[in-house]
Amino acid sequence: ELVAASVPVLADHPLVRGPLFRKLKIGAGHRLDVKASGVFVLGIGHGNKLLSDLYNCHLTKVYTVGGLFGKATDDFSDTGNLIEKTTFDHITREKLERILAVIQGTNQKALLMYSNIDMKTQEAYELAVKGLIRPMGKSPPIITAIRCLQFALPEFQLEIHCLHETQQYLRKVVHEIGLELKSSAVCTQVRRTRDGVFTVDDALPRTQWNLQSIQEAMRNCQLKVETELEKTLA
């Protein structure tokens, strides 16, 4: 009876071999501001090729944007130079929702226009019914859905689903909402809660930035990413 016996080889010891990963090619997905927070997608090594494919899918991103009525600053956030202070006690949740409905309406129009589909075809009608019309190329920032989560004067919180945007554009949207309501508003918080298929649950917080969690997270997301790429780029 032969019994296999393995002897630990020194060559595999980490102190002899050195760190497992020395040079890693890391690419970043959609940009995230210094003042913003939330889900940030990175590609490692061969994953960088998937990054460009994900970019071409043009999926929507979801942000939680917090705002404050009564102030207007030059860079639309609460840390900028104060330009003006206004009253805000005439603002009600109903007025805010009306403005949000208008914003959604105009952006819906922009969505259809920049998608470069001929409006006269039957297939354009079918896609419009299902709500699948999206600009598949370069376009200005478009908000696909916006709604109010919390409203407690002077603060309010919005959930925004958007495409091709920058965080500064979202702050500008908050400022414009303030102007439309005949007052002024600044943006206090921009937090990305979803970027395509990656949600906050898949994202790793600061405490889990170590090899094991990263490898586990990559394994969990692999299936989702593959199905999404197949669906959109097919």
Next chain:
Amino acid sequence: RGFCVSAGPPSTRQLREAEEAAPVFQYAGKAARRKDRVFVWGFSYSGALGIPSFVKPDAGWKKPRRIQPTPYRLETEDKISSAACGYGFTLLASNTRDITKVWGMGLNKDSQLGFQRSRRDQTKGYEYVLEPSPIPLPLEKPQHTRVLQVSCGRAHSLVLTDSEGVFTMGNNSYGQCGRKVVEDEIYSGSHVIHQLKEFDSKVVQVVCGQDHSLFRTKKGSVYACGWGADGQTGLGHYNITSVPTKLHGDIAGVNIIQVSSYGDCCLAVSDEGDVFGWGNSEYLQLASVTETTQVNVPRHLPFKIGKVKEAACGGTGNIVLTEEGNVFVWGYGILGKGPNLTETAEPEMIPPSLFGWSDFSPDTRVARVRCGLSQFAALTNRGELFVWGKNLRGCLGTGRMEDQYFPWRVTVPGEVVDVACGVDHMVSMVRSF
């Protein structure tokens, strides 16, 4: 050296103090009222938009604007409660008790806007009215009566008041004004405004078809007069009627709550949600009950689409709105379900997702439907206006000149309360935010 201090970047305390000391501006108080506005768009050379600078620019270098492709604000002094678009002219009415209650603009070749005395020649009237001009109605109590509703047809108009019946003016060659046809009558520059008083009860709605008029009374009966060659008067014959006569057929004894017509087909909705139709059926509008192309007696249309709340008739297509908020179209032309659906005799539903319904906003529903000659308009409960149909001379207001095959949002700065569709222009009443 102690006298001047160099100014570096302001410290946090200085910034906070400066912020607290800054003045607070107030742009709108708590009692800020929402203003009512009127927006117009479409073909402007007939004067129907009511903006003279489009037709005759006020500066030499400006060019006249033939088409206004997007909504343009029309300044009015009074709050306009009802508007109607005819074939090249518009009537605006206000609910006030002042002497001037109705304004008209556009074509006036048949005196459909009453007599507008020309300033150059005091004996003649204007043939084109470019600005909203008051229409003098021969009221007995001008400071008591209120105008409830106006309606415009091809060359005649009807004004409904609350206590003095219906006033009709314009072309009467087919008796559509409800008075006897006078042979060789000259309608241009005519002062005649006829008043109709005797019906079985008070008139609550007036509707103008192309050359006929429909009156709906409080008791739920419908009266008609005018051109009848397509059976649109619904009186059982194809002749002209010059005196409003009651309709029978399938609507006898039924309480009708709404009537609608714009071309040669008419629809009526009863309080139980049934739809009745009569008139022209060349475009399959009534093909669900009969193969004949003209129906001169009201017939019940047995649609199984639910209880109908509102109906609107266009030139070749019809649209209804049910109690659940679903929109159904049938007839011929661009019906709103893509370029493939050009004609159908049975109503087809337009998916609510095209009107802004989604998982995000599941209570968005269509509240009103209106019809122009070859366009449709739908208003949602969020105050958004959707249009589709043939874009004749920019009347859809989308900003583009192409026809629209499915419902498209019109960007209006405000919440749209009501819209009136004409042949090549539209008028909407909007409340500002």
